[in-house]
Amino acid sequence: MAEKVLSMAEAIRRYVPDGSSVALGLALEPLIPFAAGHELIRQQRRDLTLIGPISDILFDQLIGAGCVGRVKAAWVGNVSEGLGYNYRRATEQGIPRGLEVEDYSNYSVGLALLAAALGVPYIPMRSLLGSDIARDHPAIRPAPSPLDGTPTLLVPALQPDVAIVHVQRADAEGRAHVWGGLGVCEEAALAARGVIYTAEEIVPSEVILSDPNRVLAPEMKTLAVVHAPGGAHPSPVQGYYNRDHAAFAEYHERSRTAEDFAEWLREWVMGQPDRASYLAHLGDERWRSLRAREQRLAAPVDYGY
C-alpha cells in the first residue's frame, strides 16, 4: 500500500485548489484543523466553499483572510466568546469580500453529508419545518411524504471535494484513529471525494489495524496524511491537549476591526511558515500548560481468536 504522507504545504497545494468545497471543523469544537486552515490562508486560496457544522473561529479566520466565497454551515462565530467579527464584516459589508451563506442546522448539515455518504439523493426530515432556514435555503425543499402526505423537508446530498480531518493518530498509508465526540467526521470523510488527515502522531500500521472499529474511514478515501502535532490548537484534542480558552478570547479582542485582524493574521499565520514555528511563537510554557496531564486509558479490547 502506498505511502501518503505529505507536508502540510504540499497536501494543501496538491489537493485543495482554488474553488474547492472543503469540509472542516467536523467534530464541532474539538479537533479543528487550524494548522491546515492557516496553510490555506498562507497559500492565498480563493473562492473556497466551507462546509461544516460549527468550526469555531477557523471559518471566521478563513473568511477574514479572503479565502472564502461561500459558507454551508450551521453556525459561524466564536463558541466561547460569541460573534465572529470577520463573518459579520463579510456578510454585512462585503469586507474583504461578499459571502454567499447557505444556512443549515447541525442535524441538517449532518444529514446532507450522510446522504452523500450513503449514496442516496436526499434524506427527508421533520426538523426545521416552518423555519426561515428552510424557507430561504437554496437546496432544501419542502415535499409531502409520499407515504402519508405529512410535510417533510428534503435535504439533498452534499459532497465536499475534500474533507480535512484532524485526528489523534494515523498511519502512513492513510488510516486514522479518532476518539471523543465525533460530530460529523465520519459522514464528511465518507461523503467527500477525498480526505486529508492532519494527525498528532503518525504511527505504525499495526497500531491502527489493531483496532479496526476505531478507524474513521477506509484508505480508499484518503488523499494525504500530514504529521501536524499541535495542529488543532487552540481547539482541544482528547488525550493530547486542552482547549486554549485564552486564545479564543484574545482572537475575539483582536478581530474586532479589520485592521486589528490583519495584525493578528500577520502575527499568527502569515508570519509563521509552519505549525512548528506557530507553536514556538505560542511559547513553551503556555503550550506545556495545555498538554494533557493525566492518562485515562480505555479498557483493553481483545480482537484475538
Add this chain to the structure above:
Amino acid sequence: MAEKVLSMAEAIRRYVPDGSSVALGLALEPLIPFAAGHELIRQQRRDLTLIGPISDILFDQLIGAGCVGRVKAAWVGNVSEGLGYNYRRATEQGIPRGLEVEDYSNYSVGLALLAAALGVPYIPMRSLLGSDIARDHPAIRPAPSPLDGTPTLLVPALQPDVAIVHVQRADAEGRAHVWGGLGVCEEAALAARGVIYTAEEIVPSEVILSDPNRVLAPEMKTLAVVHAPGGAHPSPVQGYYNRDHAAFAEYHERSRTAEDFAEWLREWVMGQPDRASYLAHLGDERWRSLRAREQRLAAPVDYGY
C-alpha cells in the same frame, strides 16, 4: 442509575410478548443471540415478527419451532451449509405454520432501521431498482426523486419493538461494548423501542465508561441486560470464541425433516433449561476447543486531559 440485570427467562418473559417484532442477528454471522432465541422457543412465544439482515440458523430454528408469523429479512438459511429447511417447510408447505415474508436486501433493511434511528419517515435509494424484491415489497415503493425526477425506491422506517443484541460486555446499568464487524447492531438498537443485551461478561461501569466511543447505544434504550456467557454459540464472538462450524453442519443434517428437527430441538433447546446446561451438553472439550487462544489487544487510547 437503576440496575437492569435480569435472568434470560425473566428478560424474555417481560419484554418480548407474543406478537412482538424482534430484531436479532444484527451483526450478520457473528454475535447471534442464540441463547435468547432458545429461550423464546422454550417460552413458546408466538406470532413474532423477525427482523434482521442475516441471522444464520437462528431464524430457521425460531420458524421451525412455530414462534414466527412474519419475517422481514435479507437472507434466511444456513450460511456455511446453504438452505434453511424449516424456512423452506414454512414457506413451501405451511409447516408448522405459514409465514409472511417481506424480502429485503442487506442494504435496504439497514436503511429501514437507519431511517427509524434518524427519526425520518423513509430513505430513498437506488439499490434494487428493477428487482422483484422492490416490485413485491409491501412497504418499499417507487417514486421519482423530487430533485431531478430520476427513479428511486423509498424504504420506510422500520421500528422493532425490541432489539436483542449479543455483546462482548455490558454493565449492570445497560451500556454495552461490542467490537468486530458491526452489521446493523447500532441502527437496530437506536431504532428499536428498547434493547435487550445478552453479554459474555457483566463488567463494572468504569470499564464501559472508560471508552464511550465503543458503547453501542445509550442506556435510555436499554430494557434489560442478561449475563449469557457462551450465549452466541455456535456463532462467533471476537475475543471470546470462534464459530463452531460443525454445529452448523450438524444442524443442517438434523433439520432436513420436521421429525429430525423436533428431535434436534428436544435435545438442544427444550431439553436444556438454560445456557449453562446447553454448554454442559456441548461438552467441555468441544467448548474449550472453540475458545480464543491468542489475545490481540487493541492499541491503548487515552481519554485523559
Add this chain to the structure above:
Amino acid sequence: MSTAAGEYTPQELMVVCAARQIRDGEVVFVGMRLPLIAFALAKRTHAPTAVGLFENGLVRDTPSPELLLTMGDAPNILGAEWATRTVALMGLLAQGCAQLGFVGGAEVDRFGNLNTSYVGRREHPTVKLPGSGGGADIASLAGRLAIIMAHDRKRFPERVSYVTSPGYGDGGDWRERVGLPRGGPAAVITTLAVLGFTDDTHEMELRSWHPGGSPEGVRAQTGWDLRVAADATETPAPTADELRIIRECDPQGFWTR
C-alpha cells in the same frame, strides 16, 4: 440581587430557573453556556437521574467534573456514557427521546420564535448572528423547549424578522399545521423574568418576575403588550444550596458573573 442566602447575580438566578425546568428522569438536550451549569445543578439537587444529550455526539448521566466553556471540552467527554456521531445523537432527538431542550437566542417574539441568524434583512443584515447550530433542531424536535435570553425591548420584538428556531409561529396550532412532530417553547428564562405560553393561543405570558423587579418592569422591556398570567408571582430566589453548587461548578464565574 440579594436574598436570605446572600447576594447573587442575574445569571445565577437564570441557572436556578433553568435547572427547575428539568424533571427527574428526563432526557435533556443541553445547550451551551448557562444550561451546562443548570444541568449540573439539577443533577445534584432534584433530578439525580436526568440524562444529558450534547449535539457533538455525547450522552452523560453525570455532569462534567469541571466547568465547560464548550460542550466539546475534554472533561465533558471523559466519563460520558456514549460518544458518537452527531447524526446518531440527533436521531434520538428526532425520534422524540428528549423531553426537554435548551436554546439561547438573540431575539424572541410573542409566539416564542427565535432569531439567531439575521437582524434586519437577510440580504443585507444589520447584524449577522452566528446561526442555528443545533438550536433549530432542538426547537423543532424536543418535547418542551426552554429558552434562555437577556431581556430587553430590542430582543423581544412582537415578530422576529427571521425565524431560525420555530416556536409557535403565529400561534394556535401552527406547529401542527407546518408538520412539526411535537414540542414548542414551554419557558423563556430571562434576566428579568420567567415566561410561559398559554395553552390555546400559545402566546407568551409572564409567569414570574425576578426579585427586585415587577410585572410592569418586565412589560416595559417587552416589545408588545405582554400578558401577565393570573397566578404570576415573584420568582423564588436561589437557595443557599443552589448558590453553593453553582459556585462549585463555576468558581471563576465565567458564565455566571
Add this chain to the structure above:
Amino acid sequence: MSTAAGEYTPQELMVVCAARQIRDGEVVFVGMRLPLIAFALAKRTHAPTAVGLFENGLVRDTPSPELLLTMGDAPNILGAEWATRTVALMGLLAQGCAQLGFVGGAEVDRFGNLNTSYVGRREHPTVKLPGSGGGADIASLAGRLAIIMAHDRKRFPERVSYVTSPGYGDGGDWRERVGLPRGGPAAVITTLAVLGFTDDTHEMELRSWHPGGSPEGVRAQTGWDLRVAADATETPAPTADELRIIRECDPQGFWTR
C-alpha cells in the same frame, strides 16, 4: 480435470477464473464462498493492491490469514483496515466506490438476472431460497458484476421466474431505464464455462469453455439458444502457482473440492 500443473477440481478452476476478474488496485465487493478464496488468490498474484469489502462492515487490504466459512469469522476481522456498520460500508458501494462485485445465484437467465429467492410462484414456491443477502445490492450498485454458478439447464432458464438481483432486465438499456446508476454483469463463471455479455443487447454469450468441455456441451446445459462469442476459446487451465495458493488457502478443500 487435469493440466500440466496436475489435477484440479471445477471449483478450483472457478476460483482461478474469478480471481482473473479482479484487476490490480480495484475495490472489490467480495461475496461468500469461492470469491473469498478468489480475492486471496488475486491479492497474492496479479492484484496485490486490490481492496476487499464485506457487507458485515469490513474492509481488508490483506486477505484473511485463514480459510473463511463466513465473512464474519474471527480471522476476517483481525487485521481489517476498517470494521464498521453495514450501512456505512454499503454506502461506499452505493457511491460507486466498488469497481467489481461477486455474487452467487441459484438461477441466472439470458440477460444476467439472478434468482436467489423463489423457484416457482412467489405465493407458493416449489423451492424457497434464502434470499438476497447483500447480493441484490451488489448487483445493483457495483461497477461490474461477476456471477458464480453451477451450470445446468435448470439453473439457466431463458427467463428467471423472480429477479432477486437485477442483471440487464430484458436487455439493451434496461438498467438505465429503471434508474440503476451503473453496473451490470460482466462475467458468469460456471462449472462449465466463462460467459460474458454483448455490448449492445447485453445478452449472455459464451466466452470460454472449460478444459475437457466444448461449446456444444455448454449450450446443451443452457436453457436458451446460447450465443458463442466469435473469439471464444478454451478456458486457460490453472497454473501450478495458482493451485498451490488455492490449496494453501483451503487446505481441507471445504469450498474447493
